[in-house]
Amino acid sequence: MARPRLAPEPPGVPARRAALKLLDAVLRRGLALEAALDNAAAGLDRREDRALAHAIVAQVLRRLPDLDALIDSATQRRLADDAKARSVLRMALAQVLAMDTPPHAAISTVLPLVDGGPRKLVHGVFGTLMRGEAALPEKTTLPPKVAARWKKAWGQDMLTHAARAIAQQPPTDVTLRDTSETDALATDLNGTSLMPGHVRLGDGPGVTDRPGFAEGRWWVQDIAASLPARIAGGGSGRALDLCAAPGGKTLQLAAAGWDVTALDISESRLGRLADNLERTGLSAKAVTADALEWEPDESFDLVLLDAPCSATGIFRRHPDVLHRVHPRLIDEMAELQERLLARAADWVRPGGLLVYATCSLEPAEGEAQIERFTAARDDFAIDPVLADELPEGVFADKKGWLRTLPGMLEGEGGMDGFFICRMMRTR
Numbered sequence: 001m002a003r004p005r006l007a008p009e010p011p012g013v014p015a016r017r018a019a020l021k022l023l024d025a026v027l028r029r030g031l032a033l034e035a036a037l038d039n040a041a042a043g044l045d046r047r048e049d050r051a052l053a054h055a056i057v058a059q060v061l062r063r064l065p066d067l068d069a070l071i072d073s074a075t076q077r078r079l080a081d082d083a084k085a086r087s088v089l090r091m092a093l094a095q096v097l098a099m100d101t102p103p104h105a106a107i108s109t110v111l112p113l114v115d116g117g118p119r120k121l122v123h124g125v126f127g128t129l130m131r132g133e134a135a136l137p138e139k140t141t142l143p144p145k146v147a148a149r150w151k152k153a154w155g156q157d158m159l160t161h162a163a164r165a166i167a168q169q170p171p172t173d174v175t176l177r178d179t180s181e182t183d184a185l186a187t188d189l190n191g192t193s194l195m196p197g198h199v200r201l202g203d204g205p206g207v208t209d210r211p212g213f214a215e216g217r218w219w220v221q222d223i224a225a226s227l228p229a230r231i232a233g234g235g236s237g238r239a240l241d242l243c244a245a246p247g248g249k250t251l252q253l254a255a256a257g258w259d260v261t262a263l264d265i266s267e268s269r270l271g272r273l274a275d276n277l278e279r280t281g282l283s284a285k286a287v288t289a290d291a292l293e294w295e296p297d298e299s300f301d302l303v304l305l306d307a308p309c310s311a312t313g314i315f316r317r318h319p320d321v322l323h324r325v326h327p328r329l330i331d332e333m334a335e336l337q338e339r340l341l342a343r344a345a346d347w348v349r350p351g352g353l354l355v356y357a358t359c360s361l362e363p364a365e366g367e368a369q370i371e372r373f374t375a376a377r378d379d380f381a382i383d384p385v386l387a388d389e390l391p392e393g394v395f396a397d398k399k400g401w402l403r404t405l406p407g408m409l410e411g412e413g414g415m416d417g418f419f420i421c422r423m424m425r426t427r
């Protein structure tokens with residue numbers, strides 16, 4: 001017997017249904033936003049719906065404590081953190097208060113998600129907040145545990161900058177294959193350059209439709225993420241890019257003249273690296289392996305270890321890290337980094353360079369690693385990062401390493417949080 005056909009959902013509802021699934025995957029199951037997207041959006045036919053689901057959830061994650069405070073102000077009994085009613089209210093409010101969605105569109109597309117459940121409650125709370133002209137506070141509230149951790153590490157000022165940064169969409173930076181094209185491409189891309197070989201995109205079409213993309217004259221990479229390979233310098237020797245995929249730093253090293261071996265444990269991420277090499281016409285030898293087990297045949301003139309980390313430094317682009325990264329994960333990552341660093345160091349030839357980097361705002365994944373490493377290895381010395389290797393307004397620490405924080409380049413749109421240290425093997 002033929003099954004009865006389900007009536008199609010009203011327009012706008014499938015994207016919200018996917019958003020609800022995605023929000024749950026991040027907040028309850030602790031998955032990364034990007035990693036959970038394919039599964040959450042599997043039933044969607046239209047690319048626009050997938051992008052909308054992602055945008056709604058990213059916006060909720062940016063403003064979660066402030067959205068929850070509004071919801072709590074309009075409920076007599078506090079809704080549980082993981083209550084469906086709270087989730088759909090977060091989504092509807094984020095759309096009205098931060099995405100310019102008209103209130104009737106925001107609420108009518110989430111109510112079907114609580115059919116047979118707390119529909120009346122959701123409608124009532126939303127109505128109360130709209131009638132009261134609810135607004136998000138000017139100053140964004142960071143999740144309390146993150147704020148406490150970062151305040152201890154970096155002080156109150158950093159929190160103010162981080163709160164400002166999370167409320168905004170970060171700019172898109174690109175790194176150029178050929179530094180001599182900086183002025184020409186800054187003009188073509190309607191952007192501004194903060195250092196040779198860098199352009200911050202201005203208004204214009206989507207990234208892949210911009211001049212020079214198809215010919216591989218540049219790739220997307222935050223200016224902070226471009227600094228580890230920049231300070232590795234140009235070279236004609238052998239470079240090992242350890243933990244290389246999807247390959248932003250491999251491309252930089254290859255463009256700077258290094259003979260690059262790019263190693264990563266993830267075959268699928270190395271597939272993206274292969275695509276990037278093809279588009280840019282650059283070359284590198286790709287190796288799929290676990291760096292904790294692999295052994296090279298010879299040593300390298302340069303080893304760049306862009307280690308796996310908590311990724312809290314890229315919270316502007318991946319706001320999920322603010323809600324799913326916990327001290328235990330940071331400790332696990334720090335332990336892995338320590339093991340990777342010890343192996344990476346052994347593969348540097350005497351006189352060669354080791355660059356260690358993480359896109360983390362946690363000292364355990366940066367400063368503490370290098371303090372411990374240099375105390376244990378007297379065959380390595382920090383090779384201080386110099387002012388003329390950095391964009392104007394960004395300075396190295398007096399210990400010679402570079403720590404980028406929210407607030408740096410703030411007037412120009414900010415930069416991601418990174419820790420970078422260059423060391424030389426002395427013997």
Ligand SMILES: C[S@@+](CC[C@H](N)C(=O)[O-])C[C@H]1O[C@@H](n2cnc3c(N)ncnc32)[C@H](O)[C@@H]1O
Binds near residue numbers: 289
């Ligand atoms: C921060 S990302 C690298 C980003 C990359 N360097 C770039 O610039 O595009 C860290 C990478 O480490 C890889 N990774 C994690 N554990 C690894 C291991 N044991 N051996 C090799 N690669 C590993 C992950 O697959 C991931 O691609």
